[in-house]
Amino acid sequence: MSWAPTPPPTPHAVSRLRAERLARSAKPFLARGGPKGERCAGCRLVPSHCICALRPAVPTRAGMCLLMADIEPLKPSNTGWLIADVVADTYAFGWARTEVQPGLLALLADPAWQPVVVFPGEFVTPERVVHDLAVPRAGAEPASAKRPLFILLDATWPEARKMFRKSPYLDRFPVLSLAPEQISRYQLRRSRRDDHFCTSEVASLCLELAGEAQAAQVLDAYLDVFTRHYLQSKHQLPVAADDPTHLRLQAVAQRSG
């Protein structure tokens, strides 16, 4: 696949968070975009494997609020970035035990949103746990209905547990625990064996629960394209624009567009 420069996309929330975090980084090689040279500012891949031109646009009613562990925005493989690419209303905040960003508190207090924390139910008091969202039927939706805002802890599992425990401002919100049936359906569809999903896969499951099946599929297909480009670039191999991952993204993005 040949690389033609695409106009730089407007930096989204994760991109901005990464830039802020890089500015604070003590390691200068990170600030240069890695020892191996140039990275595309729009997708973090090397220019020859840029996916900016493939970024799908799909309208979603749901929003995503990423609470990111300190190092997470710096990881080139972080998939919170992909969520922000696809879901227009994606917010991202760096998490710290000792401080909360005012922007996060304002977002959580915004009456337009119904925040739900996505976390395994077995670690939470049962009265807080929900397995489903009350999704209004299309067309019959009252104008005042709040939009779901999924709070995703973008971190390793031990970090996520700590973040969950030490964020008292999340205590008032319901906890969405993904049901085993939904998880196994997803594993079947994606030919996945384990249930250690990456953040963008969790977001996709949430979109599905919110009744946004096509957006969920687009995000999955986009993750596959990203993964393909990422791995091929690691091995310095080209990507074919018409391989199955690209064709699937094209198909699902068109259907939803």
Ligand SMILES: [Zn+2]
């Ligand atoms: Zn790019």
